[in-house]
Amino acid sequence: MMRVFVTGATGFIGSAVVRELIGAGHQVVGLARSDKAATALATVGAEVHRGALEDLDSLYKGASEMDGVIHLGFKTDFSDFAGAVAADLRAVETLGAALEGTGKPFVFTSGTLLVAWSTPLGQLGTEEIAVDSAVPRGAAENAVIALAERGVRSSVVRLAPSVHGQGDHGFIPMLIDIARDKGFSAYIGDGSNRWPAVHRLDAARLYRLALESAPAGSRLHGVGEEGIPFIDIAYVIGHRLNLPTVSITREEAEAHFGFLGAFTSSDNPMSSKLTQDRLGWRPEHPALIPDLENGYYFNSSSC
Numbered sequence: 553m554m555r556v557f558v559t560g561a562t563g564f565i566g567s568a569v570v571r572e573l574i575g576a577g578h579q580v581v582g583l584a585r586s587d588k589a590a591t592a593l594a595t596v597g598a599e600v601h602r603g604a605l606e607d608l609d610s611l612y613k614g615a616s617e618m619d620g621v622i623h624l625g626f627k628t629d630f631s632d633f634a635g636a637v638a639a640d641l642r643a644v645e646t647l648g649a650a651l652e653g654t655g656k657p658f659v660f661t662s663g664t665l666l667v668a669w670s671t672p673l674g675q676l677g678t679e680e681i682a683v684d685s686a687v688p689r690g691a692a693e694n695a696v697i698a699l700a701e702r703g704v705r706s707s708v709v710r711l712a713p714s715v716h717g718q719g720d721h722g723f724i725p726m727l728i729d730i731a732r733d734k735g736f737s738a739y740i741g742d743g744s745n746r747w748p749a750v751h752r753l754d755a756a757r758l759y760r761l762a763l764e765s766a767p768a769g770s771r772l773h774g775v776g777e778e779g780i781p782f783i784d785i786a787y788v789i790g791h792r793l794n795l796p797t798v799s800i801t802r803e804e805a806e807a808h809f810g811f812l813g814a815f816t817s818s819d820n821p822m823s824s825k826l827t828q829d830r831l832g833w834r835p836e837h838p839a840l841i842p843d844l845e846n847g848y849y850f851n852s853s854s855c
Contacts, residue, residue: 556763557614559583559605559643560624560661562592564719565711568756569622570598576760583614583625606639608646615650620657620763623647633688641692648695653703659762660696662689662710664748664775668820676778679710679771679826700769707766711774712748712822713815715755716843724840726812728789728849737790737797740805743783745819750776751837761831772827776835779821788844 556573560566561582570580570593580598583605584590590600603610605625615621623644627636644660651658667677670684685691699706713723731737755774762772783797790797805813827833838846 553577553579554619554763555579555581555617557581557583557601557618557621558598558624559611559622560626561598562589563624564721565661565715565752565755566624567592567596567719568717568752569624569759570596572753572756572760573763574598578760578763581614581618583611605643608642611643611646612650615647618656620659621647621651622659622759622763624661624759626661637688637692640689641695644692644695648699648702648704648706651704652699655703655705657705657707657763657766658696658699659759659766660693660706660708662693662708664710664712664773664820664822665815665818666690666693667710667822668818674819674821677773677820677822679773679823682771697769697771705766705768707762707768707770707772709755709759709762709772709774710822711755712750712776713818713820714747714749714780714840715752715774716749716840717752717837718848720752720849723812723815724785724844724849727785727809727816728793730809730812731789731793731795734808736795737786737793738800738808739783739786739797740800740802740817743781743786743799745782745817746779746821747782747785747818748775748777748779748820748822749840750774750835751839751843753837754833754835758827758831758833761833765831767830770830772831773822773824775822775824775827776837777839778823779819780840782816784841785844788841792844792847792850
């Protein structure tokens with residue numbers, strides 16, 4: 553049993569991770585910036601550490617007093633994304649410094665898209681691939697891996713772009729809202745570009761396993777499905793909304809999808825075989841298309 557410091561503990565994925573950890577007998581101390589977050593943590597049986605991601609003294613203190621750290625927090629600010637990325641790197645460096653030389657686990661959250669941006673188009677991404685530090689959040693991921701040489705049992709969980717399930721407010725609800733607004737569901741070109749996906753409860757279990765037993769310096773893939781053709785996602789959205797599904801050009805993508813345009817055209821096939829073999833992790837919850845067909849994504853403009 554460990555006392556675990558969790559940032560992003562009240563988010564869509566973090567709240568599932570907290571419940572997974574508590575259910576396995578660990579004690580969770582969650583970072584809380586607001587009274588609302590503190591109440592949410594206390595309600596599920598977690599302790600509260602008041603602070604914020606930009607409060608580096610608070611992060612250092614929280615991490616240094618624990619048996620391990622899971623870092624899920626990230627300030628999503630697309631108006632100053634470069635600033636958010638830089639702030640995350642500072643948080644990683646602070647958390648790593650608090651754990652240096654202890655052999656304690658530090659689990660960091662990254663994304664499979666970093667691999668797609670660091671490799672030739674369409675290449676199957678594996679855990680053995682190191683990302684380019686120049687891509688967004690690449691420097692933070694590589695800094696975490698490097699902590700293995702400084703006495704930290706560090707690991708990186710690269711999440712699929714679609715982490716789905718009840719409460720999702722990520723890419724899929726955004727695509728649904730765009731389709732409602734535009735009057736049709738769109739895909740780019742022939743729609744064969746692939747998105748990996750994972751259910752949030754499967755992802756939560758992976759975080760626990762990484763905390764408990766991931767080797768130092770390991771890269772792990774939170775991927776339940778290697779790659780779903782984007783056209784399949786678009787057709788389900790169109791069908792559920794009773795809207796046409798239409799191909800658009802790459803040049804039209806930014807105007808249609810906004811900042812999501814670059815993501816919707818990405819071909820991001822990803823393997824999690826090494827992760828499954830290394831930790832005994834097996835995705836068990838519904839895949840993305842069956843989850844969409846359950847209908848709850850379409851009960852309102854968001855989940």
